[in-house]
Amino acid sequence: MLTIYGVPVSVHTRKVIVTALHKGLQFRVEPVIPFNPPADWASLSPTGKIPVADIGGFKLADSAVICAYLDRLHPAPPIYPRDDKAYAQARWFEEYAGGTIFRDVVHGLFFNKVIRPGILKQPTDAAAVATILDDVAPAKLAYLEAALGGDWFAGGQMSIADIAIASNLVNFHYLGYDIDRMRYPKLAAYFRRMLSDKAFGAALESEKAAAESMKLDRGFLGVPA
Secondary structure, three states: OEEEEOOOOOHHHHHHHHHHHHOOOOEEEEOOOOOOOOOOHHHHOOOOOOOEEEEOOEEEEOHHHHHHHHHHHOOOOOOOOOOHHHHHHHHHHHHHHHHHHHHHHHHHHHHHHHHHHHOOOOOOOHHHHHHHHHHHHHHHHHHHHHHOOOOOOOOOOOOHHHHHHHHHHHHHHHOOOOOOOOOOHHHHHHHHHHHOOHHHHHHHHHOHHHHHHOOOOOHHHHOOO
């Protein structure tokens, strides 16, 4: 049995959930909020971060490691391309999503718009939000727009690259922002395509209650392609 520890609206937890759904795996989600973790959390997550997965008693932290392990255990359908160059591309975009898009854009916005006022009871740093939106996010989105050569980011079919990137874009939209269709037409169309994926859609539906409880904006889910 696969147990995923984390909150479904987390970019990284969602990545593991979508991977499990894509592969048709049975799993359960055990809610863990990093700002208020259970007493034994350090024994499961050495970094204190989410997600952590328990796969039949074998415990792993870090979404990239978890997804790669699940792909080894259950190779069909794959989320990592078998072609060497496509595999490298998928790994690159997975890393770019987690290390750049999340860290430089999504995390700062989510922290200031949701976590600071809702959990830490602190005011939003409006200047920090403006800096991210005006000075940081446009270059990151422009890079993704230029890098998207076809329907997917690597290998001609949905891969871990797409799961990681789209998961970040979901949280960007949850905060009330969107992808400017005039500036980033390929990326905007790509995001709508990801929302129509069966596994991705199921993951978003399963986190509906959590998103609504946090007063996140789910309006983008009703926008036609």
